[in-house]
Amino acid sequence: MTTPMISVVMPVYNAEKYVAEAVESILQQTYTDFEFIIIDDCSTDNSYGILQTYAAKDIRIRLFKNDVNNKLPNTLNFGIAQSNGKYIARMDADDISLPERFAKQVEFMESHPEIGVCGTLIKEFIDENEQITRMVEYPVEHKLISIT
Numbered sequence: 001m002t003t004p005m006i007s008v009v010m011p012v013y014n015a016e017k018y019v020a021e022a023v024e025s026i027l028q029q030t031y032t033d034f035e036f037i038i039i040d041d042c043s044t045d046n047s048y049g050i051l052q053t054y055a056a057k058d059i060r061i062r063l064f065k066n067d068v069n070n071k072l073p074n075t076l077n078f079g080i081a082q083s084n085g086k087y088i089a090r091m092d093a094d095d096i097s098l099p100e101r102f103a104k105q106v107e108f109m110e111s112h113p114e115i116g117v118c119g120t121l122i123k124e125f126i127d128e129n130e131q132i133t134r135m136v137e138y139p140v141e142h143k144l145i146s147i148t
Helices: 021-025 047-059 069-081 101-111
Strands: 007-014 033-038 061-067 088-090 122-125 130-138
Touching: 007 021, 007 047, 007 069, 021 033, 021 047, 033 047, 033 069, 047 061, 061 069, 088 101
Parallel strands: 007 033, 007 088, 033 061
Antiparallel strands: 122 130
C-alpha cells in the first residue's frame, strides 16, 4: 500500500443519527488518495455497528474502538498517531464535507508550501431538515490567525 496524501481523522461518540452521512460525505470525495481513520470513543448507541458496516466495504477505512471513553482530545491524538498521510484532515461525526473539499484543500496546500493549516467555511444546521441557522466565516488573514 502506498502512503496516502491525506489521513482523515474522525472521532465518534454516540453519533448514530449523523455518522452514516458523515462517512458517506468522505467516501464520495472527488479526491480519493486518503485513508479514513475512525475512532469510536466507546459509544453506547449503534455508532460502532454502523461504522463496522462501512469499514467492511471500503479498504481506506481504518476503524478503531476505545475500551473506555477517552474524550475528544485523547481520541484525536490517538487517531493522529495512526496517520500515515502528508496532510491530516479533521472530521467530526456530525459533519458533512462537500465532494470537492479534499481536492481544493490539497491543491491549495501543494501550491502554498509556506502554509501549515487550512480550513473551510461552515454552515450550521439546527435540525435534520437542514435549516441553516448561520454561516460561519473564520479569519483568513495571517495577522488575524497568528499567535504572537
